[in-house]
Amino acid sequence: MDWQAWHDEYDDPGSRLARRLRVVQQRIRLALDACPPGPLRLVSLCAGQGRDLLEVLDGHPRRDDVLARLVELDPGNTAKAEEKAGAAGLVQVEVITADAALTDHYQGMVPADIVLACGVFGNIAGEDVERTIATFAQLCRAGGTVVWTRHRRPPDLVPQICRWFEERGFHLEWLSEPDAGYGVGAHRFTGTPQPLVTGERMFTFVGYDLLGNG
Template sequence: MDWHAWHDDYDRPDSVLERRLRAVQGRIRIALDTSPPGPLRVVSACAGQGRDLLGVLAEHPRRADVSARLVELDPRNAAAAQRTAEAAGLRQVEVVRGDAASTTQYQGMVPADLVLMCGVFGNISDADIERTVAHCTQLCRGGGTLVWTRHRRQPDLVPQICQWLDERGFEQVWLSEPDAGFGVGAHRFAGEPQPLPPSTRMFTFAGA
């Protein structure tokens, strides 16, 4: 898979990816709007070119409050995200080229107010999804928001993901309609964050 070329569909009006992006950005915007005053921390796994978060932060009134870490393995996508952040003057956005599956990448930035798992759950095994959901209780602060994506092809795992999240203290805030052509979820963490162990692998990306 050429993950750089994969982003081209974002630029095609009304493509599934373009509509999914708008849905994700909407949830990010709401999460920032409703977060308590003060500094905010955001982490994004498999961030790609960072279009979801950077597209919101560029003009959001709370942009100065946000410190973010985007983790992306593909060097071209990481470079594109870095250019976008710099062009928007987002000096508190850190783009890390590295393996987003390693918990080490998030040390010092968690628990975060907003955790993005977009483009992750559709590219890992069911067992790894459940494992990553458990790790989200270490990535997300109490009261923080998790935004995630998953395709709705059969067998549709979205209901099961929601159940796994519920079992681990996440409350569903919003879920895209089943016929939207994509799955986007936003869940609030109602529990207490657990310590994040270093050097632990959360998942194995397809084709890795």
């Protein structure tokens, strides 16, 4: 899979990915608006080229309050994210080329006010989705928000994803309609943050093409 070429669909305003991106960006804006005054932290798993976050921060009133870390394995995508962040003057955004599944890469940035897991759940096995959600209690502060995506094609895992979040102290803030053509959710953490356990792997990124997730 060419993950840089995969992003090209975002440039077609009518594409499924472009429509999903606009919804994700709106949820990020709302999450930023809801954050308390002062500095805040954000982490993004499998951040790609960072379009979801960087296009929101550029021009958002809270842009200078946000200390962010984008974790992405593909060096071509991280190069594009760094270029976009630099062009927008977002000097407080750190882009690292690394395996986003490893908890080590979030040291010093968690618990975060916002956790982004967009483009993750559709590319990993169901048991890894559950494991990752369980780990979010280590990544997210009390009252923080997780914004995530997952397709709605059969077998539709989204209802189970919402149950896994609920079982681990996350309240559903918003969920896209089943017939939207994509799945976007936002959960607020009402539990108690757990200490980050380093050296742990949350998931193995398989890819939707190999999983048959389209």
